Amino acid sequence: MISGFIAKKGKMTSIYNEKGEKLVITTLIANPLTVTQIKDLKRDGYSSIQVAYGQSKKLKKPINGKIKKLKLSISPYGFKEFKAISEDIKIGDQISADTVFNNQDIVNVTGKIKGRGFTGVIKRWGFHRQPVSGGQSDRVRAPGSIGAQTPGKVVKGKKMPGHYGNKNKTISNLKIISIDKEKNLIFINGSVSGSLNSWVVIVHKK
Secondary structure, eight states, X not given: OBSEEEEEEEEEEEEEOTTSOEEEEXXXXXXOEEEEEEEOHHHHSSOEEEEEESOOSSXXXXXXXXXXXXXXXXXXXXXXXXXXXOSOOOTTOEEOGGGTOOTTOEEEEEEEOOOOOEEOHHHHHOOOOOOSXXXXXXXXXXXXXXXXXXXXXXXXXXXXXXXXXXXXXXXEEEEEEEEETTTTEEEEESOOSSOTTOEEEEEEOO
């Protein structure tokens, strides 16, 4: 099999376990993946399994050419590679989530957080406001001093205003509560990065 899975983020809900504890649940839509390429160490320099995920109404030329060459009747949104755990895989095989994960597995989930554009230090880094009094009516949300006379420059990595969001973020140590094989759903305890219907990558905890 493969080391991970790619799914679409669904809605959040909550359930109660046997102890009466309330659990926050994120639903992931994990439709089967189609194997499109098998890479080995001798030919490609590394071993992995490439899978096609999602559905697209209009295929891009490179994707369309690849699908026609493989003679597969799919119209994928894109491709993703995972490490190969089992060698009993052929091109065109369908891989479902229940063959990769089990209930109570601990996983890491990576998604792209929402983009918020150019923001100040209060929203981006959680800075506090400056005093309203003192005659500085236009400096309340400003970062204040950003350095000293020595070394005479802004230190690299200084928390400043700038672009916030729209980057990948991994949430670690999430537990799979259950897997619905019929509806292709994965229920994970906790929140997952990304907006509704965005793609997330699930891998086993190393």
